[in-house]
Amino acid sequence: MSARFAPGDRVRVREWFPPGHVRTPYYVRGKRGEIERICGTFNNPERLAYNRPDDPKVLYRVRFMQTEVWGRAERSSDTIDIEIYEHWLEPEQ
Amino acid sequence: MHDLGGLPGDAIDRTEHQNDFWEQRVDALMRALGTLDPPLVRTDELRRAIEGIGADAFDSMTYYERWISAITEVLLEKGVISVNELSGKIAEIEKREAE
Amino acid sequence: MSHPHHPEHHLPSTYHEKLTAAVIELLAEKKVLPPEKIRAAIDAMDARGPNLGAKVVARAWVDPEFKKRLLADGSKACAELGIDVGSLKLLVVENTPQAHNVIVCTLCSCYPKMLLGIPPAWYKSKSYRSRTAREPRKVLHEFGLDVDDKVAVRVHDSTADMRYLVLPIRPSGTEGWSEEKLAELITRDSMIGVAQANEPTAV
Numbered sequence: 402m403s404a405r406f407a408p409g410d411r412v413r414v415r416e417w418f419p420p421g422h423v424r425t426p427y428y429v430r431g432k433r434g435e436i437e438r439i440c441g442t443f444n445n446p447e448r449l450a451y452n453r454p455d456d457p458k459v460l461y462r463v464r465f466m467q468t469e470v471w472g473r474a475e476r477s478s479d480t481i482d483i484e485i486y487e488h489w490l491e492p493e494q
Numbered sequence: 495m496h497d498l499g500g501l502p503g504d505a506i507d508r509t510e511h512q513n514d515f516w517e518q519r520v521d522a523l524m525r526a527l528g529t530l531d532p533p534l535v536r537t538d539e540l541r542r543a544i545e546g547i548g549a550d551a552f553d554s555m556t557y558y559e560r561w562i563s564a565i566t567e568v569l570l571e572k573g574v575i576s577v578n579e580l581s582g583k584i585a586e587i588e589k590r591e592a593e
Numbered sequence: 594m595s596h597p598h599h600p601e602h603h604l605p606s607t608y609h610e611k612l613t614a615a616v617i618e619l620l621a622e623k624k625v626l627p628p629e630k631i632r633a634a635i636d637a638m639d640a641r642g643p644n645l646g647a648k649v650v651a652r653a654w655v656d657p658e659f660k661k662r663l664l665a666d667g668s669k670a671c672a673e674l675g676i677d678v679g680s681l682k683l684l685v686v687e688n689t690p691q692a693h694n695v696i697v698c699t700l701c702s703c704y705p706k707m708l709l710g711i712p713p714a715w716y717k718s719k720s721y722r723s724r725t726a727r728e729p730r731k732v733l734h735e736f737g738l739d740v741d742d743k744v745a746v747r748v749h750d751s752t753a754d755m756r757y758l759v760l761p762i763r764p765s766g767t768e769g770w771s772e773e774k775l776a777e778l779i780t781r782d783s784m785i786g787v788a789q790a791n792e793p794t795a796v
Contacts, residue, residue: 422542424752426699428500428726440684443754450542452572454532460753462684467727467748471500475730478745484753499699499750500727503720506735510713516610521711522634523617526626529634534625541701557702557717559609566616575619583615591606 402442404459404487410436411493412463414485422450425489433493434465437482445486459487496545496552517558524565535568543567642710643781645676646758649708650784651775653685654763660687667758671708678707686749687760688786693740694759695733695786697725698751705756709781716785726750736787759783761790 406412416431424446438461445456464482467474513521527535543564544551551560569575606614620626649671653660663670667683683705686694698704699722704712715721725732729746733739740746749757761783767775770793782788 422538422545424700426499426726426750426752427497428699440682440753440755446538446541446753449536449538452536452539454536460755462755471727475728476742476746479729479747480745481726481748481750483750484755486753496700498719498723499697501719501723503723506715506718506720506724506732508713508715508736510715513711514610516606516613518635518638519617519631520613521638522631523613523626525634525637526630529630530626544701552719555609557714562609562613562616566612569616569620574623574625575616579619580612580615583619584611587611587614587618 402457402459404439404461406436406439406461406487406490406492408436408438412436412461412490413493414463415489415491417489422447425485426483428470429463429465429483429485432465432469434463434469437462437464440484445488460484461487461490463490495549496541513558520558520562520565524561527565534572534574535565539568540564638706638710641707643779643784644776645671646705646709646781646784647776647779648674648772649676649758650760650779650790651772653760654775655772660760663760676708678705681705681707682755683708683758684749684755685758685760686747688762688789690744690762692745692747693733693786694747694749695725695729696749696751696757696759697722699723699726700750700752703751703756705758708756708758709784713781733787736782738788759786761788764790764792766793 411433413433414425414429414431440460440462442457443460444454445458448456462482463485464480467479467481468477470481524535524540527533528537540561544560547560547563570577617631621628649663652674653663659670663685664687667685668678668681671678671683688694702712702717704716726748729748730740751757761779764778778791778793780788780791783790
């Protein structure tokens with residue numbers, strides 16, 4: 402499965418708020434970050450949660466500045482890395 | 495509510511304790527169910543079922559109480575066990591324990 | 594009086610203990626899951642613990658090529674040392690003079706169990722899960738670790754398929770130490786990132 406994004410790409414997490422089982426934390430929705438690495442292709446947990454192992458998606462680690470996520474940070478260089486599935490990401494405008 | 499990142503929280507209680515034997519069995523049960531092909535309860539199904547327990551589940555139930563409740567829920571959904579069978583088996587266990 | 598079938602079990606049992614027993618017995622009766630598989634899973638977890646993680650870290654400290662492989666593919670590198678982590682996808686993050694790493698799972702309590710064993714209760718607590726994402730330095734301070742201003746704190750939230758291990762910095766004063774001796778300095782908490790590895794004590 403080919404990856405849409407590459408390490409170093411700037412991305413934004415979609416501002417979706419669907420019901421059901423999702424693994425994208427509220428705190429990063431709408432936030433901008435950078436692809437830290439491609440983790441591989443895995444079955445979408447949103448489908449696995451309902452016993453549907455039928456939806457492979459590329460998984461990335463995305464690095465966010467804490468200042469971006471919370472508006473402020475204990476130290477400006479601090480970061481938080483999260484694994485996010487491709488369908489939750491779009492290129493940063 | 496399970497999506498906790500960034501919410502306010504208290505001082506962290508660092509008391510360590512061993513899991514009770516029944517809790518170790520729940521943990522083992524989940525891993526054993528995952529080794530079946532196909533897995534009978536997937537990690538994602540467990541998480542989804544825990545999330546569905548209810549808003550106060552975290553406060554009213556312990557970690558492995560949530561786990562066994564969720565595992566049971568998924569097995570019931572799939573028809574692997576039935577509510578009737580569970581009732582019967584729990585009654586049997588209570589009877590055994592009373593002896 | 595202990596339970597005839599489970600001598601470790603002391604009566605009276607709670608609803609959830611009974612539910613656990615009921616589910617396990619029903620699955621066995623239906624031949625869906627033999628009890629031996631549960632026993633084997635209990636034994637498998639008993640065999641896991643921080644000593645395994647410490648072995649991996651100690652090797653990485655003495656062998657730079659192993660460290661490179663460990664950082665590229667954690668599970669595969671563990672296998673080199675005879676440590677079978679099963680389906681665990683291990684991602685190792687290295688502490689350096691520029692960055693200190695700390696692991697959390699804000700959504701539940703994902704942890705590299707097949708390497709380190711069962712996580713401590715605090716790792717699974719609401720407070721740790723909510724606060725570490727937002728105020729890691731304050732949390733680390735509570736654990737007795739103060740990270741210098743010039744060092745970036747990197748939080749890793751274990752949201753999907755990867756599980757994390759922090760590779761702590763090798764303490765100074767350990768030149769020439771054997772891997773076994775080095776492993777004794779490497780604590781579970783240092784591999785979660787709420788502590789550094791222990792300093793060598795003065796002899």
